[in-house]
Amino acid sequence: MSFALNRRTFLKSASGVLLGLAYLPGSARAGASNAGTVASSASWDDLARSLKGPLLHKDAPDYATIAAPWNLRFAATLPAGIARCVSPEDVRACLHWAQSNEVPLAIRSGGHSYAGFSTTSGLLLDVSLMNEVGDLDASGRVRLSGGARNANVYAALRPLGRAITHGRCKGVGVAGLVLGGGIGFSQRLQGLACDQLVETEIVIASGELLRCNEVDNADLFWACRGGGGGNFGVNTSLTFQTFPVAVVTVFRLVWRSGLDELLPAALALLPTTPDRLGCKLFVEAGKDEQLELVGQLVGTEGELTSLLAPLYRIATPNEQAVRALPYWDSQEFLSEEGPPEYSHERSRYVFRPVPPEGARTVLDFLRRWPTTHDGAQWKIFLAGGAVAAVPTDATAFVHRKALMLSTIDLSWTPEDDAAAVRANQVWLDEFHAAMQPFTSDESFQNFIDEAETNYLRAYYGANLQRLVEIKRKYDPDNLFRFTQSIPLSL
Numbered sequence: 001m002s003f004a005l006n007r008r009t010f011l012k013s014a015s016g017v018l019l020g021l022a023y024l025p026g027s028a029r030a031g032a033s034n035a036g037t038v039a040s041s042a043s044w045d046d047l048a049r050s051l052k053g054p055l056l057h058k059d060a061p062d063y064a065t066i067a068a069p070w071n072l073r074f075a076a077t078l079p080a081g082i083a084r085c086v087s088p089e090d091v092r093a094c095l096h097w098a099q100s101n102e103v104p105l106a107i108r109s110g111g112h113s114y115a116g117f118s119t120t121s122g123l124l125l126d127v128s129l130m131n132e133v134g135d136l137d138a139s140g141r142v143r144l145s146g147g148a149r150n151a152n153v154y155a156a157l158r159p160l161g162r163a164i165t166h167g168r169c170k171g172v173g174v175a176g177l178v179l180g181g182g183i184g185f186s187q188r189l190q191g192l193a194c195d196q197l198v199e200t201e202i203v204i205a206s207g208e209l210l211r212c213n214e215v216d217n218a219d220l221f222w223a224c225r226g227g228g229g230g231n232f233g234v235n236t237s238l239t240f241q242t243f244p245v246a247v248v249t250v251f252r253l254v255w256r257s258g259l260d261e262l263l264p265a266a267l268a269l270l271p272t273t274p275d276r277l278g279c280k281l282f283v284e285a286g287k288d289e290q291l292e293l294v295g296q297l298v299g300t301e302g303e304l305t306s307l308l309a310p311l312y313r314i315a316t317p318n319e320q321a322v323r324a325l326p327y328w329d330s331q332e333f334l335s336e337e338g339p340p341e342y343s344h345e346r347s348r349y350v351f352r353p354v355p356p357e358g359a360r361t362v363l364d365f366l367r368r369w370p371t372t373h374d375g376a377q378w379k380i381f382l383a384g385g386a387v388a389a390v391p392t393d394a395t396a397f398v399h400r401k402a403l404m405l406s407t408i409d410l411s412w413t414p415e416d417d418a419a420a421v422r423a424n425q426v427w428l429d430e431f432h433a434a435m436q437p438f439t440s441d442e443s444f445q446n447f448i449d450e451a452e453t454n455y456l457r458a459y460y461g462a463n464l465q466r467l468v469e470i471k472r473k474y475d476p477d478n479l480f481r482f483t484q485s486i487p488l489s490l
């Protein structure tokens with residue numbers, strides 16, 4: 001593979017920028033959003049020649065679709081080029097080129113980073129075309145390429161009657177999901193997605209493709225199980241131990257009244273339920289207030305009814321859909337589209353049962369929501385079980401002993417003016433702060449949050465120091481950096 005651009009060529013093109021003469025593909029001058037991008041058009045051409053996959057610039061017909069992140073708050077940051085990598089060699093060429101040209105880069109698989117950390121004004125290294133799912137081996141393992149999404153997992157594992165822990169939104173990238181731990185309705189019984197990861201291949205800054213598992217590069221493997229996306233290199237394959245699945249009872253129950261009694265009761269009840277139950281609770285803000293419980297039970301409809309009896313005794317749900325279905329049909333029932341939106345979600349892990357005062361605080365804030373043209377919710381994801389059975393230092397995912405993960409989810413539309421969005425952000429931050437006494441300072445690295453001030457501790461806790469050491473070993477020049485990336489030192 002040839003890398004035509006050297007440091008001298010870079011300096012030449014950099015001085016071109018200083019003189020206002022830099023050429024960006026598809027435009028004669030550098031635009032404001034590309035201020036950090038200094039490569040010349042000739043060097044971009046060199047990159048294009050070194051790739052098997054296409055390199056897109058702003059004039060490409062599909063550029064806008066591929067450049068757009070899930071969180072539209074960050075859609076204004078447009079990459080000067082999008083390398084649609086089709087192999088680890090393409091990834092290696094991009095890393096080499098970006099370093100030689102000092103062009104900032106971001107890795108993207110499913111594009112669902114809450115904080116827009118897979119956007120850049122430089123080179124977007126897009127692995128989403130690398131989405132193959134291999135055959136199941138004799139021990140039930142399956143190898144995914146680094147750009148596979150939940151949708152690819154659904155399609156490939158469904159006919160096999162097997163699964164891994166996965167999310168509900170089909171567009172989410174498996175790489176982003178598993179690198180931050182990976183939660184899903186099966187987690188209490190089967191563990192996190194990262195607990196089922198048995199091997200990953202990763203191209204590191206030096207261009208080496210490393211195989212990581214319990215034996216080879218075991219420290220980097222440890223870091224890839226909860227250390228967060230985009231910190232150490234580009235994961236080009238992910239091999240999972242799958243588990244067999246059969247019929248499960250899925251449910252969606254909605255209550256529109258009695259929330260003052262229902263919410264504390266649900267918060268006390270859910271952590272006591274057996275690990276066969278996986279569920280998520282939402283409380284919707286505003287005048288259409290409602291409490292919704294969604295999830296799956298590896299068990300019968302009758303068992304579900306008796307588990308949830310304390311809630312049914314308070315009030316009969318206004319809507320209920322309960323079905324016993326083969327696992328993958330049940331996942332269609334549970335899946336959500338999750339289209340792109342303007343949103344900000346803030347999370348806190350919960351280690352002790354939320355007291356009634358905590359439930360009152362939730363309802364009080366939701367009833368004072370300043371409103372947007374979209375919505376706001378407080379949610380909890382039930383944790384524990386197999387997640388908690390793994391020691392907190394066995395993988396980089398530190399939040400093992402939590403009972404639940406709580407989040408506040410705020411979304412809006414372009415119809416909401418800047419003042420309205422600001423008022424909502426203030427409300428969100430106050431709500432987040434008010435919940436701290438009932439929750440904790442730990443936050444989920446997959447719900448990455450640019451407003452979290454003590455984010456390294458919040459995401460990685462006692463595992464942070466080791467992650468920093470691994471970062472220094474595998475990415476000594478800090479190529480893989482973004483606003484909340486793991487630093488070279490603390």
Ligand SMILES: Cc1cc2nc3c(=O)[nH]c(=O)nc-3n(C[C@H](O)[C@H](O)[C@H](O)COP(=O)(O)OP(=O)(O)OC[C@H]3O[C@@H](n4cnc5c(N)ncnc54)[C@H](O)[C@@H]3O)c2cc1C
Binds near residue numbers: 108117
């Ligand atoms: C609608 C929605 C539903 C969600 N549901 C769940 C859920 O059920 N369970 C759960 O655990 N999380 C869930 N999440 C959170 C999700 O796991 C994270 O946002 C995750 O980081 C998204 O990964 P991605 O590949 O789609 O996003 P991207 O934006 O492409 O990537 C996220 C981060 O990982 C890095 N990255 C991406 N690909 C690679 C790679 N191949 N190698 C190295 N780094 C890479 C990126 O640079 C970025 O920093 C959900 C998010 C959304 C928006």
